[in-house]
Amino acid sequence: MTLPLSGIxxxxxxxxxxxxxxxxxxxxxxxxxxxxxxxxxxDQTRRAMGFRLQSDDSPGFLALNxxxxxxxxxxxxETGRAVFYKLVETADILVENNRPxxxxxxxxxxxxxxxxxxRLIYASISGFGQTGxxxxxxxFDLIAQAxxxxxxxxxxxxxxxxxxxxxxxDLGSGMLALYGILSAYIGREKTGLGQHVDxxxxxxxxxxxIWEVTEYxxxxxxxxxxxxxxxxxxxxxxxxxxxxxxxxxxANQKLWISFCNVIDRPELVDDPRFGDNVGRxxxxxxxxxxxxxxxxxxxxxxxxxRLLAVGIPAAPVNDFxxxxxxxHTLERNMVMQIDHxxxxxxxxxxxxxxLSATPQEVRYPPPMLxxxxxxxxxxxxxxxxxxxxxxxxxxxxxxRFISRPSRPxxxxxxx
Numbered sequence: 001m002t003l004p005l006s007g008i009x010x011x012x013x014x015x016x017x018x019x020x021x022x023x024x025x026x027x028x029x030x031x032x033x034x035x036x037x038x039x040x041x042x043d044q045t046r047r048a049m050g051f052r053l054q055s056d057d058s059p060g061f062l063a064l065n066x067x068x069x070x071x072x073x074x075x076x077x078e079t080g081r082a083v084f085y086k087l088v089e090t091a092d093i094l095v096e097n098n099r100p101x102x103x104x105x106x107x108x109x110x111x112x113x114x115x116x117x118x119r120l121i122y123a124s125i126s127g128f129g130q131t132g133x134x135x136x137x138x139x140f141d142l143i144a145q146a147x148x149x150x151x152x153x154x155x156x157x158x159x160x161x162x163x164x165x166x167x168x169x170d171l172g173s174g175m176l177a178l179y180g181i182l183s184a185y186i187g188r189e190k191t192g193l194g195q196h197v198d199x200x201x202x203x204x205x206x207x208x209x210i211w212e213v214t215e216y217x218x219x220x221x222x223x224x225x226x227x228x229x230x231x232x233x234x235x236x237x238x239x240x241x242x243x244x245x246x247x248x249x250x251a252n253q254k255l256w257i258s259f260c261n262v263i264d265r266p267e268l269v270d271d272p273r274f275g276d277n278v279g280r281x282x283x284x285x286x287x288x289x290x291x292x293x294x295x296x297x298x299x300x301x302x303x304x305x306r307l308l309a310v311g312i313p314a315a316p317v318n319d320f321x322x323x324x325x326x327x328h329t330l331e332r333n334m335v336m337q338i339d340h341x342x343x344x345x346x347x348x349x350x351x352x353x354x355l356s357a358t359p360q361e362v363r364y365p366p367p368m369l370x371x372x373x374x375x376x377x378x379x380x381x382x383x384x385x386x387x388x389x390x391x392x393x394x395x396x397x398x399x400r401f402i403s404r405p406s407r408p409x410x411x412x413x414x415x
Contacts, residue, residue: 001358003030008185011036011087011094012068013075013108015043017141017167018125018201019097020064021174022181026093027067028351028360034376035065035367036084039072042369055342055368062346062366066338069364069372073387075106083387084108086380088116092194093181097125100135110196121184123177123197130198144169144201153212155225162225168208169201176204234280235259235287238317241300248303249313253277258310263294340365 005026012023012035020035020043027033037043045061055062071087074080088094094113096103103109103124110122124130127139137143145151145163155162177199184195206213211231212223223231230236233251250259253276260268268274268290273283280287295303300316307314318326324335334350351360374384 003358003360004355006030008032008092009034009090011091014095014097014125016045016048016097017064017170018174018177019095020045021171022123022125022177023068023095024064024066025174025178026181027364030358030360031093033068034087034372035068035070036073036075036087037070037369039074039370042070042072046369055340057366057368062340062343063348065366066348066362067364068367069376070367070370071373071376072370075108079387081107083377083380083382085113085116086382087376088113088120090380091117091120092185093121093123095123095125095177095181099138100124100126100130114194114196117194119188119192119194121181121188121194121197123181123199125173125177125199125201127200128202129200130196134202139201141167141170141201144173144205148202148205148209149212149223150205150209153209153223153225156227157225159225169205172208173199173201173204176207229284232281233277234284235291237288239288239292239295241295241298241303243299245317246300246304247315247317248307251313255312256280258312259307262306262310262312263291265291265294336362338362338365341368341371 008026008031010023010026010031010033012020012033014020014023023033023035035043041047043061043065045064046057048058048060073084073087075084096108098106104111110120110124113120113122126135127143128134128137134147142163145154145168146161148169150168151161151163154164177197180197180199184197188194215221215223215231226237228238228247230249230251233249235256236249236251238245238247248259250256256274256277257269260266272279274280274287304314304316316322323329329335332350334352336348336350337345338348340346346365348362373387377384377386
């Protein structure tokens with residue numbers, strides 16, 4: 001069946017993680033994502049991670065760029081911009097992640113492109129947003145975690161600042177940008193006009209710090225690192241068994257009573273320190289000191305089984321090898337293989353959200369650099385060598401050639 005975003009064209013003018021992740025999710029839902037890359041080098045992530053594959057690309061690039069087509073365009077040249085403007089005429093959505101001001105200098109900013117295509121939804125993902133005193137600062141996930149407060153509240157009590165291992169600011173800003181893009185797209189159905197979506201890594205990291213901000217506003221105290229513990233309930237953290245760690249979450253009074261029975265310490269229910277969640281939070285370390293010697297007597301798997309048997313959330317602490325090999329992971333199709341033109345069969349994470357009537361599919365493997373340049377130019381009604389005209393006849397000739405009125409794209413109906 002037709003995928004939900006089929007017929008929507010997206011221009012991915014972003015690099016590295018946040019923007020490419022956002023565009024990959026759009027592509028997974030059926031959008032025609034055209035990745036616009038600098039000639040010769042492409043997305044920086046093609047060269048990331050310290051090692052490359054047979055395709056000369058990195059595993060990181062392959063992980064973030066399925067369901068896209070790649071076209072090489074030099075946006076610093078007049079000829080390249082002329083082709084790009086033709087492409088913008090056919091687009092519904094554009095995603096870029098340059099530092100604020102760069103797109104204006106390149107003449108591909110929202111003000112310029114919305115005059116070419118008033119229906120365009122233009123999403124900018126930056127470190128700190130398009131305005132404000134920090135807007136010109138370079139933005140990386142680490143920087144956003146540091147300046148938002150996330151680093152200060154992550155790690156073990158009394159230890160050094162610790163970055164959240166998963167790049168939550170990068171990936172989170174890609175998802176929040178997607179939320180803004182689809183909201184703007186739905187709004188366009190009412191108004192006929194696109195708009196500028198402004199997302200940032202900093203605001204994403206801050207927005208995801210709900211419990212920490214709530215603690216600060218509620219108590220006036222700056223949240224401190226808690227290791228694996230939770231700010232809202234206890235016991236809710238990792239504990240050590242005889243052979244390693246597992247996690248347990250007795251997050252309400254009913255579960256707390258069951259917890260005490262499982263560990264054969266029913267008297268803890270009536271202990272005034274632990275009588276309710278407020279007390280357990282206040283005396284969290286004393287509580288863990290009471291139960292840790294008990295957990296150290298049995299293997300983690302045995303404790304997990306005993307806790308789950310009475311409905312208490314518990315789980316082993318898996319590494320990624322264990323998580324990816326788990327039966328549940330495989331049954332949910334979260335590991336799949338993609339046929340790549342240079343690599344052969346490659347592993348890829350599956351689709352994290354399932355649609356019952358229109359299940360997602362891999363229509364394109366991660367593209368080779370410029371793999372679809374000629375194909376996209378043909379869709380624009382331009383000859384395959386349109387980007388080469390300026391080399392033989394000069395930029396002025398290229399502009400006259402490329403700037404002719406477009407023929408309707410064979411990919412999608414004109415609007």
